[in-house]
Amino acid sequence: MHFFIRSLARIQLRNTSRVFTSPITNYSLLANRTFSISSTKYNQTITNTTQDSKILKQLPDLTPLKLEDDLYAVIKVHSNPFLVTEGDKVILPYNLKHAQVGDVLNFNDVAVIGSRNYTFTDDSIDPSLYTIKAVVLEKTKLPMRIRExxxxxxxxxxxxxxxxxxxILRITELKLK
Structure with a gap:
């Protein structure tokens, strides 16, 4: 008896939760709709030219950080975070194929910039706010390991x-603009 009442209540809930819509007969409404692409390819930027979707992004006020002496940053290389300051050696556990010894690298993917008293965090900080440069010191291999x-x-x-x-990289410049 209880089983029958519970199943009857489920059927009633299912029937009431459905929303029925009438099919679209006026196709001119669909012509005015706009669709945006949500995924981008590597190194591709998408610009939106519609006037109503302009979003003004305000840059944050970083004057407290600009007045500080020692800055640090969390840079991401191949989505691996590295905490660096100016003059640090960074040992990357892989080979940067296109970088040769003596090349200067600019880092654009930074998650945190801070000092002893202030920090600025974001998913990816706008590269127009800072400059972080590093020089490739050497490209080496570890000794051969044989594992049984x-x-x-x-x-x-x-x-x-x-x-x-x-x-192996050396951070040569870390400053805010």
């Missing part, structure tokens, strides 16, 4: 050889 890989109850031993890359 075995499976249970089997005599075969496989040797995995790894010689990982390292790219």
């Amino acid at each position: 890989i075995t499976k249970r109850r089997q005599r075969k031993v496989r040797h995995a050889i790894s010689k990982p890359h390292r790219t």
